[in-house]
Amino acid sequence: MSDLVVVETGQAVATIRLNRPPMNALNAALQADLAAAVAQVSADDGVRAVVLYGGEKLFAAGADIKEMADASYAQMTQSSSRLQSALNAVAGIRKPVIAAVTGYALGGGLELALCADFRVLGQSAKVGQPEILLGLIPGAGGTQRLPRLIGPAKAKDMIFTGRFVDAAEALAIGLADKVVADDRVYRVALEMAAAYAGSPAIAIAAAKQAVDVSLDTDLATGLEFERISFAGLFGTDDARAGMRSFLENGPGKATFSGR
Numbered sequence: 001m002s003d004l005v006v007v008e009t010g011q012a013v014a015t016i017r018l019n020r021p022p023m024n025a026l027n028a029a030l031q032a033d034l035a036a037a038v039a040q041v042s043a044d045d046g047v048r049a050v051v052l053y054g055g056e057k058l059f060a061a062g063a064d065i066k067e068m069a070d071a072s073y074a075q076m077t078q079s080s081s082r083l084q085s086a087l088n089a090v091a092g093i094r095k096p097v098i099a100a101v102t103g104y105a106l107g108g109g110l111e112l113a114l115c116a117d118f119r120v121l122g123q124s125a126k127v128g129q130p131e132i133l134l135g136l137i138p139g140a141g142g143t144q145r146l147p148r149l150i151g152p153a154k155a156k157d158m159i160f161t162g163r164f165v166d167a168a169e170a171l172a173i174g175l176a177d178k179v180v181a182d183d184r185v186y187r188v189a190l191e192m193a194a195a196y197a198g199s200p201a202i203a204i205a206a207a208k209q210a211v212d213v214s215l216d217t218d219l220a221t222g223l224e225f226e227r228i229s230f231a232g233l234f235g236t237d238d239a240r241a242g243m244r245s246f247l248e249n250g251p252g253k254a255t256f257s258g259r
Helices: 028-043 073-091 108-114 130-134 142-150 152-161 167-172 182-194 201-214 219-235 237-249
Strands: 005-010 013-018 049-053 097-101 104-106 118-122 126-128 178-180
Touching: 005 028, 013 028, 013 182, 028 073, 049 182, 073 108, 097 108, 097 182, 104 108, 108 126, 108 142, 118 167, 118 182, 130 152, 142 152, 167 178, 178 182, 201 219, 201 237, 219 237
Parallel strands: 013 049, 049 097, 097 118, 104 126, 118 178
Antiparallel strands: 005 013
């Protein structure tokens, strides 16, 4: 991994920070670094939550248009697969993920933020899927994750027009979970992530997977997946510790080992 993506870890929270100024364009090298960063934080049992961050000025302005402008269909088939794989890896992190969005999150940048479980936006942030203005459509999850989050009509409006959505509207339509002052975005995201530091990691991973699976299947299949996951947690030390602590000390006082 080069320095296009930096991983910083402290107090059970890892920050995956994009580091390709001035716009954090998601070129092939950054995509590779992003996938490597995901593998690193996923393998670290000491990391209980993850923050995605692009820096104080902006999150990410999208894919690197210079790489795509003269690409052929065959080339884009490969490169779009690589980009989608990198973002799918982010979405597959089995820990809570918070996107800390400053400035712009556009195109692939917004698609990356959509891979997080929660999104904190600065008051002056702008998000959008402007691919239509290039004669294209979103190619890394925008037509799939966005409508699942905000509904098909609102997603189609954003995708069909390519317009930028400000932080207030993003909050109103459910695209943002919190809107804070620009200089507090990263700190608030860290605070949200830190809230999971003492949580039972296996149960959190199971809960995240159960919710995500339910978005892509019918109710009966989702309920069965939930039931099996629930029963499976009775094989963990954390479940035994949590129930024992509840009986002896009341709720919310258990200490979890992550096993």
